[in-house]
Amino acid sequence: MNKMKEIQKALTKKYFEREEEIEGLLVALLAKQHILFIGEPGTGKSMLSAELGKIIQGSNYFQWLLSQFTTPEELFGVLSLKELEQGIYKRNTTGKLPESHFAFLDEIFKANSAILNALLTLINERLFYNNGSPVQTPLFTLVGSSNEYPEEGEGLEALFDRFLLRYEVDYIKDESAFIKLLKGQNQVQLPTMTLTELVMSQLEVEQVTIPDNVYQTLADIRQDLKDEGIRPSDRRFVQSLSLLRxxxxxxxRQNVILSDVEILKHSLWVRPEQKEDVTAIIRDNAVDHNVLKYEERLKEVQELANLLKDTERKVDDQMEVINKLKAIKEEVKDIHLEDQSKIDSLIDFINNEVTGYASAIIDF
Incomplete structure (x- = not known):
């Protein structure tokens, strides 16, 4: 198991009902993309995001709550008075956003015009203009948070578009999970990794292959979305490849499979009201029909196996069950999965387990 998977499992134990958000956060981190959490205060958005700075040792983490009164100095650093005397407008960025590897900006849509342009450039191009000179920043992933979506016409469309992944975060629904939270039964020692290990993982992600059937599926999704009047940009589709990897x-895995495409339900919608339609379209296209067929046949075999255990059933009825199992065994041989051992195991189950109950009735 790779370290990222260990981190994912530990975070899932610590944060109840946050499986999708945790997966999205780590995918964004590995893909060097940005993620947005929308939800009420007290849903753990900032706590979860702050874990990045603790997990990745040797990294710089920056966190700030924005308001309409937030000044550029708070995010980007104060002007150097010594250089200002010489007419040089240079900021001291030590400990600020331009020097962070990860950042969490709460109420990000309250960013005012004084900081919006600089923020957009930093998020998108990883550049910060200090005294007019572009400075490359080390930013991997910025986590944005808001209690609500930005209103149309507020001039925040470009900022909203910078987040490739977007999740709505709700309060804990399951009562037992809530009680565990109250009892403090979510204390987990989180694994760590170094900044160098993270960079190596990000380089390995870039080597993950995407097969042609996935590319075709993305083209099909794009057309289906277009038919519904939903038009994510070509750039967004291109960027989404990093999420799949x-x-x-x-x-x-070292290759993308069709089911990986489902994560794009958090990426390919343009407006919040499109979420349900986008999710339905992506799920329809991301379904591996071989997997569905295998799961259906597995369920049938399990049900038939239970019937064979019923010693009170008539011999004719048991023979009918055996014939059905024989037909299923031949059918599953033509099902092709990424993990073909599942097919072999199902066939072995039919041959070794189920036929044991039928040996006295028929030569299978």
Whole structure:
């Protein structure tokens, strides 16, 4: 198991009902993309984001709550008075956003015009203009948070678009999980990794392969979305490839499979009201029909196996069950999965387990 998977498992134990958000956060980190959390105060958005700075040893983490009164100095550093006397407008960025590897900006849509342009450039291009000179920043992932979506016409469309992944975070729903939270039963020792190990993982993510059927699926999704009047940009589709590679890597694979595409339900919508339609379209296209067929046949075999254990059933009825199992065994031989051992195991189950109950009735 790679370190990122260990981190994912530990975070999932610590933060109840946050499986998708945790996966999204780590995928964004591996893909060097940005992620947005939308939800009420007290849903753990800032706590979860702050874990990045603790988990990645040797990294710089920056966190700030924005308001309409936030000044550029708070995010980017104060002007150097010594250089200002010489007419040089240079900021001291030590400990500020331009020098961070990870950042959490709460109420990000309250950014005012004085900091918005600099923020956009830093998020998108990883550049910060200090005294007019571009400075490359080390930023990997910025986590944005807001209690609500930005209103149309507020001039925040470009900022909203910078977040490739977007999640709505709700309060804990399951009562037992809530009680565990109250009892403090979520204390978990989180694994760590070094900044160098993270960079190596990010380089390995870039080597993950995407097969042609996934590219075709993305083209199909794009057309289906277009038919519904939903038009994510071509740039967003291109950027989404990094998410697919990171998702596969997180699962310990060197190639993307069709089910990885489902993570794009958090990426390919333009407006919040499109979320449900986008989710439905992506799920329809991301379904591996071989997997569905295998799961259906597995369920049938399990049900038929239970029937064979019923010693009170008539011989004719048991023979009918055996014939059905024989047909299923031949059918599953033509199902092709990424993990073909599942097919072999199902066939072995039919041959070794189920036929044991039927040996007295028929030569299978």
């Amino acid at each position: 990171a998702k596969a890597y997180l699962e310990g």
